[in-house]
């Protein structure tokens with residue numbers, strides 16, 4: 326690979342990235358496609374003049390965009406909301422787009438020019454203020470004092486119903502722009518399923534702070550003793566939108582109460598000790614749940630008394646307990662059968678050590694995980710989400726020629742969320758993940774939840790095809806890769822294996838659309854149809870959406886399911 330010239334500036338690199346072909350699902354590519362689409366709708370038409378007036382008007386050259394000076398202020402009318410969560414407004418010459426964060430269609434705003442991308446046809450700006458608001462803007466909905474500065478959330482001013490509609494259009498555009506499929510094979514995108522909690526939902530936050538100014542001199546890099554501590558408490562928080570500068574964030578209302586309290590504690594500790602820090606750091610905050618059942622005298626047979634320290638005592642839980650007052654801990658055998666307990670107390674704590682074990686309860690299954698390993702960040706929506714997948718993963722109508730589906734492969738399984746919550750639907754399940762710590766957790770979670778029909782393997786997802794013994798026509802594969810999506814060797818092997826159904830879950834609907842395009846196009850003897858496409862709002866107030874695609878093999882005999 327050619328070396329980047331030493332003198333090439335970051336800005337030159339960003340210019341190059343902004344002109345890259347749209348296939349990697351990055352923010353830049355998604356933005357570029359939205360810009361091109363907006364410009365194409367206003368393109369100056371090259372056709373012969375139809376009237377004398379038109380001919381005369383054409384005699385004077387069309388005005389072309391003259392880029393405003395860097396850091397100058399401009400006024401922009403926003404005409405659409407891009408899939409990146411930024412407002413887009415056309416220049417008065419209709420041939421250039423201003424990208425203004427924290428705005429929605431209909432806003433007329435003042436913005437500061439930051440970076441001009443002539444080839445890509447847009448300029449990034451900083452939002453300054455609203456001159457006249459869009460009818461749909463409701464600033465009373467904004468719950469965070471850092472909104473419109475912090476890079477974390479983009480659309481707090483948009484009523485929730487409209488956030489969900491916008492996310493549906495993100496999924497729609499993703500399949501239009503990234504899947505290379507013709508519109509006939511893309512089903513109508515379902516309504517976005519909302520999050521029960523629209524604030525206070527995020528179970529993980531990672532605010533950070535930079536090292537003291539001048540702490541990383543060449544000398545200090547070589548010798549830590551050369552490093553100097555802070556003279557004042559550093560800003561601890563998240564990046565200022567569009568920059569790498571950290572702004573001080575005292576509270577983050579999209580976080581759960583436990584992680585918000587954790588943030589307060591960590592900030593206090595760092596403030597007390599700030600002079601000792603010679604390097605920047607990331608603060609890790611992950612919610613964890615301590616679940617304890619309640620004792621109800623009428624419904625529960627108490628076998629021994631509660632200890633003041635909450636140590637294990639025994640009980641039999643026989644039903645709901647509206648008048649519960651005492652608390653007891655749960656007997657091991659009861660816990661392992663995973664009963665749908667009607668009464669328990671969940672105590673939430675905040676873990677700050679990434680190596681510690683966090684516990685979450687989803688559909689009353691217990692998930693323990695190394696806190697720093699992957700786990701979904703919005704627990705409030707997970708029961709709706711797993712219920713949807715349970716309902717959609719198997720064919721709705723069984724055809725006589727086809728064998729029933731008995732096997733599940735959970736590629737990119739993490740600590741076993743899908744393998745475990747779906748295990749009762751299958752005779753046997755297998756999970757695979759590249760992270761060894763997640764596989765250790767997945768095995769322990771299966772055991773703790775009394776699931777004996779699941780096995781797990783640490784490996785690259787594409788290796789699973791070397792090991793799998795399940796007959797493809799009786800198998801479903803669920804895929805939930807990281808943002809970059811699946812690599813081609815994985816998709817080609819998946820097509821060669823040819824499972825009866827595929828469920829593709831992703832936090833990046835653009836790479837999902839690209840990969841689903843490959844599966845629908847298929848190979849000789851194996852291609853897929855898209856049964857359903859739908860977004861889930863795992864990330865309220867932000868421009869992100871989780872996509873679910875349900876695919877069925879279209880060339881299985883008697884495919885009338």
Ligand SMILES: C[S@@+](CC[C@H](N)C(=O)[O-])C[C@H]1O[C@@H](n2cnc3c(N)ncnc32)[C@H](O)[C@@H]1O
Pocket residue numbers: 699700701736737738739740741742743757758759760763784785786787805806807
């Ligand atoms: C979005 S998470 C999904 C985890 C799980 N399905 C869940 O919902 O908790 C993606 C997972 O893919 C794993 N991963 C990343 N690259 C992988 C690869 N090449 N092969 C297998 N797993 C991979 C990560 O370790 C991570 O656990």
